[in-house]
Amino acid sequence: MKNMFHLIEKCSHTLEAVLNRETKISNVVEVKSLNSRFTMECIGACAFGVDTKTLTEEKDENPFRKIASFAEPPAIACFLRVVHDVWPSIFYGLKLNIGAKVVDFFHNLVTTVMTQRGYKSSGRNDFIDLVMGWKESHHITGDSLKNPKTGEVKKLTLEVNDDLLVAQCFVFFAAGFGTSATTLSYTLFELAKNKDIQEKVLQEVDAYLERNKNKLKYECIMEMPYLEAVLDETLRIHPILGVIPRELMEDYTLPGGVKLEKGLRIHIPTYYLHHNPEYFPDPEVFRPERFLGDQKQNIIPYTYMPFGEGPRTCIG
Incomplete structure (x- = not known):
């Protein structure tokens, strides 16, 4: 993370410029969306080595902001997370999947970055470097999901292919930006309510x-x-x-x-x-x-x- 700090600082300067512009237009700013765009820009730069431009481009023009709409789903998704935690066998039985456009975009993004790096470590020590280390090992071994009827857990060995790497990158991206943005938003909310602490x-x-x-x-x-x-x-x-x-x-x-x-x-x-x-x-x-x-x-x-x-x- 220390090696990536200058990238976060650059994203912060962009956020500062956007805030200055938006507060001149109105004294009311929708911070949850702004924080999501900021954390997405940080993750794009630090984890994948790409400039997402989520802070400066409009939603209709920016594919990453469209992905954000999927990764921050409506209330039904919150219910499904509860189902996943409490009744995992029911959740997996629903056979939910991600939209084809999102899959294709993220697959193209990650494979393009890996191809540009020649499927070798770039020395950035970012998330792409990490998953390409798995690629060099060819296989990864871990535990399967527990069989809901027998309780059996098997050892599984998976071939490390592009699909597996892309899936890991998407999970990292989707899980990282939303949680950070939510915490930032709640922090600003509490500071707004407590002027002395602010x-x-x-x-x-x-x-x-x-x-x-x-x-x-x-x-x-x-x-x-x-x-x-x-x-x-x-x-x-x-x-x-x-x-x-x-x-x-x-x-x-x-x-x-x-x-x-x-x-x-x-x-x-x-x-x-x-x-x-x-x-x-x-x-x-x-x-x-x-x-x-x-x-x-x-x-x-x-x-x-x-x-x-x-x-x-x-x-x-």
């Missing part, structure tokens, strides 16, 4: 820029603890993962004596934990100070986990 963030950012001659560095967040606390508090009140599904790999007995069998699917209620007054007093109050100094150190482990925990934690 002012503290502004003072901290201004002080940082003054110390560093108006230049951002990769390590900048380490010098802006209050801004980091604001993001942490946003993720507490508005966690992207309201429920985290997991499957037990072995039998386990809870401290209260309840026995859980291997293979059981459990759902960890992240939203409930984050809003439980036993762990976070006045849970509906936006208070970034919870994540500063001693207060942060006193947070009970596993009561705050917006990206999950353990080896399967989301990279965020």
